[in-house]
Amino acid sequence: MRKINIVAGGPKDLIPDLTDYMADDTIWVGVDKGTVTLLNAGIIPDEAFGDFDSITEHERRQIEKASPALHVYQAEKDQTDLDLALDWALDKQPDMIQIFGITGGRADHFLGNIQLLYRGVKTTSKMKLIDKQNDIQMFSPGEYSLLIDQNKRYISFIPFTEEVDELTLIGFKYPLNKCHITLGSTLCISNELIHSRGTFSFTKGILIMVRSTD
Numbered sequence: 001m002r003k004i005n006i007v008a009g010g011p012k013d014l015i016p017d018l019t020d021y022m023a024d025d026t027i028w029v030g031v032d033k034g035t036v037t038l039l040n041a042g043i044i045p046d047e048a049f050g051d052f053d054s055i056t057e058h059e060r061r062q063i064e065k066a067s068p069a070l071h072v073y074q075a076e077k078d079q080t081d082l083d084l085a086l087d088w089a090l091d092k093q094p095d096m097i098q099i100f101g102i103t104g105g106r107a108d109h110f111l112g113n114i115q116l117l118y119r120g121v122k123t124t125s126k127m128k129l130i131d132k133q134n135d136i137q138m139f140s141p142g143e144y145s146l147l148i149d150q151n152k153r154y155i156s157f158i159p160f161t162e163e164v165d166e167l168t169l170i171g172f173k174y175p176l177n178k179c180h181i182t183l184g185s186t187l188c189i190s191n192e193l194i195h196s197r198g199t200f201s202f203t204k205g206i207l208i209m210v211r212s213t214d
Contacts, residue, residue, distance in 0.1 A: 002025050002026075002027075002092075002094045002095050002096075003023065003025060003026045003027070003094055003095065003096045003097070003098060004026070004027045004028075004029060004089045004092060004094045004096070004097045004098075005018075005021055005026055005027070005028050005029065005097075005098045005099075005100065006029045006031060006034075006082070006085050006086065006089060006097065006098070006099045006100070007028070007029070007030055007031065007034035007035070007037050007038050007045075007099075007100045007101050008031040008032070008034045008081075008082050008085075008099065008100065008101035008102050008113075009031060009032045009033030009034045009037070009050075009054060009101055010034075010100075010101035010102050010103055010104050010105055010131075011101075011103075011104040011105060012037060012101075013104075013132075014101075014103050014104045014131045014132055014133075015037065015100050015101050015131065015132070016100070016130065016131065016132050017041075018037075018038065018041045018043060018100065019041060019042070019043070021098065022043070027046045027047070027092075027094070028043050028044070028045045028046050028047075029045060029046065029047045029048070029049065029085050029088070029089065030045040030047070030048040030049070030050075030063075030068065031048075031049050031050055031081045031082050031085045031101070032049070032050030032051065032052055032053075032054055032055070032081045033050075033054045033055050033059075034100070034101045035048040035050070035052075035055075035063050035068070036055055036059045036062065036063070037101060039062055039063070039066055044066050044068065045066070045068040046068060046069065047068055047069045047071065047085075047088065048063060048068045048069070048070050048071065049071045049081050049082075049084050049085040049088070050071075050072070050081040051072065051081065052072065071084070071085075071088070080109075080112065082099070082102070082113065082116070083116065086099075086116055086119065089125075090119065090120070090123055090125060093123070093124060093125060094125055095125065095126065096125065096126045096127075096128070097120065097125055097126070097127045097128070098127075098128050098130055099113070099116075099127070099128070099129050099130065100130050100131070101131075102129055102131075103129070103131045103134070104131075113129065114129070114136065114208070117129065117136070117137065117138035117208070118138060118160070118206065120138065121138050121139070121140045121206060133152075133212055133213055134152070134210055134211065134212045134213075135152055135210070135211040135212075136208065136209070136210050136211075137208070137209050138160060138206060138207070138208050138209075139206070139207045139208075139209060140206060141202055141203050141204055141205065142201065142202075143199060143200075143201035144199065144200055144201065145197060145198075145199050146171075146193065146197065146198050146199070146200070147196065147197055148193045148195070148196050148197070148198075149211060151213055152211040152212055152213045153192055153193070153211075153213065154190050154191070154192060154211070154212045154213065154214070155172070155190075155191050155192065155193065155209065155210070155211050155212075156188060156189045156190055156191065156209070156210045156212070157169075157181070157188035157191070157200065157207055157208070157209055158188070158189075158207070158208040158209075158210065159181050159182065159183045159184075159185060159205060159206075159207060159208075160183075160205070160206040160207060160208050161183065161205040161206045162182065162183045162205075163180065163181070163182055163183070163204065163205050164180070164181040164182075164202050164204065164205035164206075164207050165180055165202060165203045165204035165205060166178040166179070166180070166201075166202055166203040166204070167179045167180075167181050167188070167200070167201075167202045167207070168199075168200065168201045168202070169188075169191065169198070169199075169200050170198055170199045170200075171193055171194060171195045171197060171198025171199060172191050172192065172193060172194065172198055172200075173191055173192045173193075173194050174191050176188070181205075
């Protein structure tokens with residue numbers, strides 16, 4: 001399965017050990033200061049995007065010496081650096097895009113990054129935002145299988161659209177059967193799998209799933 005891992009410039013203390021996500025079929029992409037984060041983790045990025053206005057001259061030389069394919073943009077533009085990197089990644093049509101370094105710091109950036117997940121819903125590529133405490137994904141109607149993860153055992157479902165119809169949870173501590181969920185509902189916050197595998201399904205709307213640890 002081909003993956004593209006994108007590392008943005010969020011706080012380093014919220015980024016998990018990136019070497020845990022290395023695989024032969026993985027392409028690594030740095031976004032602005034996230035490129036430095038990759039180099040510090042011992043990972044040479046295949047591509048790097050940004051205006052690079054948040055790095056030092058020494059860090060810029062580090063990036064240029066590593067010789068990734070650099071995509072340099074003006075600071076004033078209509079898209080964020082992450083948005084531009086995601087355009088490139090989606091054009092490659094990978095099976096999975098995993099994005100790191102997008103939590104913490106400015107709330108407007110984080111909320112905008114959550115909405116970027118919607119672009120993956122409309123493609124064949126799955127997308128996931130990852131930090132030390134959370135995995136965040138967005139889903140269109142269908143049925144999905146989940147494996148238990150003791151490291152991130154809490155699972156929450158949050159409507160992204162005004163309505164989510166017939167949400168059914170099987171194998172969960174708090175099961176549901178064809179439940180109607182509306183925007184603003186907290187009914188599905190902090191659930192857990194009680195078996196090694198569970199499923200969730202719904203027939204209408206867009207749903208955010210967050211898998212978390214305390």
